[in-house]
Amino acid sequence: MNDEQIFVGLDIGTTKIAVVVARVDEYNALSIAGVGTSPSQGLRRGVVINIDKTVESIKRAIEQAQLMSGCHIENIYAGIAGDHVRSINSKGVIAVSGKDKIITKQDVARVVDAAKAIALPMDREIIHILPQEFIVDDQDGIKNPIGMAGTRLECEVHIVTASTAAVNNILNCVKQAGYGVEEIVLEPYASSLAVLDKDELDLGVAIMDIGGGTSDIAVFFDGSIRFTSVLGLGGEHVTNDLSHGLRTPMDQAEEIKKRYGFALQSMTSEDDLVVVPGIHGRAPREIARSVLAAIIEPRMEELFTLALRELEKSDVYDSLGAGMVLTGGASLLPGTVELAERVLGIPVKIGEPTVSGGLVETVKSPIYATSVGLIQYALNRSTDTGSEARTGKTLKKFLNKIREHFEDLF
Numbered sequence: 001m002n003d004e005q006i007f008v009g010l011d012i013g014t015t016k017i018a019v020v021v022a023r024v025d026e027y028n029a030l031s032i033a034g035v036g037t038s039p040s041q042g043l044r045r046g047v048v049i050n051i052d053k054t055v056e057s058i059k060r061a062i063e064q065a066q067l068m069s070g071c072h073i074e075n076i077y078a079g080i081a082g083d084h085v086r087s088i089n090s091k092g093v094i095a096v097s098g099k100d101k102i103i104t105k106q107d108v109a110r111v112v113d114a115a116k117a118i119a120l121p122m123d124r125e126i127i128h129i130l131p132q133e134f135i136v137d138d139q140d141g142i143k144n145p146i147g148m149a150g151t152r153l154e155c156e157v158h159i160v161t162a163s164t165a166a167v168n169n170i171l172n173c174v175k176q177a178g179y180g181v182e183e184i185v186l187e188p189y190a191s192s193l194a195v196l197d198k199d200e201l202d203l204g205v206a207i208m209d210i211g212g213g214t215s216d217i218a219v220f221f222d223g224s225i226r227f228t229s230v231l232g233l234g235g236e237h238v239t240n241d242l243s244h245g246l247r248t249p250m251d252q253a254e255e256i257k258k259r260y261g262f263a264l265q266s267m268t269s270e271d272d273l274v275v276v277p278g279i280h281g282r283a284p285r286e287i288a289r290s291v292l293a294a295i296i297e298p299r300m301e302e303l304f305t306l307a308l309r310e311l312e313k314s315d316v317y318d319s320l321g322a323g324m325v326l327t328g329g330a331s332l333l334p335g336t337v338e339l340a341e342r343v344l345g346i347p348v349k350i351g352e353p354t355v356s357g358g359l360v361e362t363v364k365s366p367i368y369a370t371s372v373g374l375i376q377y378a379l380n381r382s383t384d385t386g387s388e389a390r391t392g393k394t395l396k397k398f399l400n401k402i403r404e405h406f407e408d409l410f
Contacts, residue, residue: 006033007382008065008076009374010058011187012170014043014213015236015329017057019065020363020371021073022355022379030379032358034069035368036061045213045232046082048169051176058177075180077374078170079187080127081209081216083232084163089132090115093154103136103145103153111155118159125167127184128160132224143223158225160186182378188216188228190373191327193380195351195366196220203321206314207351208307209370210328212236217307219314227314231306235330238299245295246276246287256292257333263300264335265293293335300336304343311344323347327369 007030011018021034038061042054066073092115096107116129134142135154145153167184174181191209192201204221211234219227238261243253260274272289311317323346326336331350340348352364353372363372 006071007375007378008073009371010076010078011370013040013211014046016040017061018368018371019061020368020375021065021069021071022375029356030375032355032363033071034065035362036065047166048173051173054173055176058173075182077182077378078174078184079190079370079374080162080170080184081187081214081230082166083230084166085230087160087228090118090159091156096151096153101149101151103148103150105146107153111153115155115157116159123164124161125164126159127162128186130158130225132156132158160228185374185377187370188218190377191369192218193376194353194369194373195325195327200322204316204319205322206311206320206324208324208326210234210330215303217310221316221319226316229310233303238296241295241299248276252277260289260292261296261333262293262335263296263333263339265290265297267335268293300339301343304340308344320346325349325351327351327366329367331366
């Protein structure tokens with residue numbers, strides 16, 4: 001990798017578009033070079049409903065990140081979410097080929113292909129096939145079977161699918177904005193790469209990205225992803241309740257939520273007052289901050305109750321030793337961690353992206369977890385590809401030397 005290599009993560013959310021640009025240094029580490037954000041006006045619950053508005057929002061965010069970083073952006077890694085996303089665990093089985101019964105990379109590819117052979121409706125497509133573990137002759141818990149001896153190879157994988165129309169709309173929006181898409185990545189999976197460490201993944205952990213229109217959940221255990229789900233409920237629904245309850249416009253309700261909101265009414269005081277702007281010339285009025293919390297708490301409690309139901313479907317809910325990590329803008333509401341712990345009955349914390357260099361403080365917020373995770377995903381993919389390319393070049397050089405040796409002899 002050269003010093004000029006850059007990766008760009010594009011988080012296309014319901015309420016905001018966030019872009020993070022990172023350079024890769026000589027130590028193969030990410031250095032944040034630029035950040036861009038723009039209000040998102042063409043999406044609903046994670047799905048594009050207005051192409052033109054979405055294209056303009058993407059342009060503004062990328063141009064802002066391009067200006068800050070000084071990098072020329074051509075291709076990006078884009079996140080996808082929305083309640084159209086579905087996931088399933090599948091298993092594939094093959095007989096190991098080869099005279100010595102040594103498992104090769106080709107055998108691994110064949111067993112993964114066997115595992116992904118599932119019936120899909122015409123309107124859906126696979127966006128991820130994530131291996132969980134391999135089983136060699138009834139020996140389970142194997143992460144990398146290449147080089148092992150065996151006659152039977154099994155693979156358990158987690159398959160994530162999405163609406164073909166939703167995927168194509170994201171691709172079209174980015175293309176119309178003037179950029180290419182390297183890959184579409186599931187947003188909670190991307191977020192996990194930015195905020196979770198190996199100990200959490202091994203012990204068992206859930207990540208919940210509370211966005212504007214949706215809340216995305218991913219569950220990990222024994223180092224592998226086990227379950228994913230998307231809830232059609234997010235921070236925008238809290239704002240909508242405030243708008244109706246306080247009789248104020250959505251933009252004012254969003255600002256009030258960010259500045260004065262609490263997820264737990266018990267953490268507020270009746271004496272703490274907030275000024276609510278009036279509508280269309282009406283006089284502003286004062287209300288107790290506890291009134292805001294009384295509107296916010298039921299909606300956030302509903303969100304975590306729905307999350308609990310989804311987690312219970314995951315077979316490993318009782319094994320979440322590391323609890324849950326929250327990301328996304330709505331997780332910043334004071335009292336969210338305490339409310340989540342009360343509803344879920346497991347430890348909960350706020351997750352911040354972990355990066356090694358550059359504009360670290362700029363992205364040190366759960367708001368940028370998905371964008372930073374996308375560039376981490378890009379780096380992982382590039383490292384794997386680069387390793388394969390280097391191995392291929394070494395082998396080619398070795399074979400060329402052998403050929404030249406025999407040419408000299410004859």
